[in-house]
Amino acid sequence: MIHQVILLTPHELKEKLKASSFEGGVFSSAYGSLAFRKLDCSICALAFTDQKPLDQWIYDLPYRESFFSLQKEDLNRPQKLMLVGTPFQHQVWQQLLKIPFGVVKHYKDIAVSLGDPKKCRAVGSAIGANPISWLVPCHRVLPKSGGIGNYHWGSEIKEKLLKDEGYVSKTNT
């Protein structure tokens, strides 16, 4: 997508936090409560907290309250994202950002675009570790075997997200 993306390793984040601090909060969306964290005006975490709390690594860090929210339309608007993860995860997440609204791919497709079809499982792991739900469209990746697949925040949300993008699941009865 057109998002402005900053890539950071966990170590680099730690260094950065010596000079800056998080702002964060919670807002409600069509999919329930969304908790967020921003650093240097970039979104670095977004989670459906009705299903699962923010990941520990970011939940534990102090932040100052701020007002911020996103609407459905913002899914396709450029945002400033800060992706904290390993080099491999960075690669996978950037592939996700290329998937247009309403389009779905298979885990293997991502693996192939990274140059090795055998990495499909690793791709799944990396996608599962995505710290920024929704904006990084991990919900647009489905298993080749059909169905909705798994989702860090619950497959119900994944299905709803896809449905709202106009995609009809094969196994959607």
Added chain:
DNA sequence: ATCCAGCAGAGTG
């Protein structure tokens, strides 16, 4: 439906 190959990452010692 079941089994297994293959890969990145986290945890353990």
Added chain:
DNA sequence: CACTCTGCTGGAT
């Protein structure tokens, strides 16, 4: 480091 376990898989049986 080396080893083990787990995970939003895919393919064969």
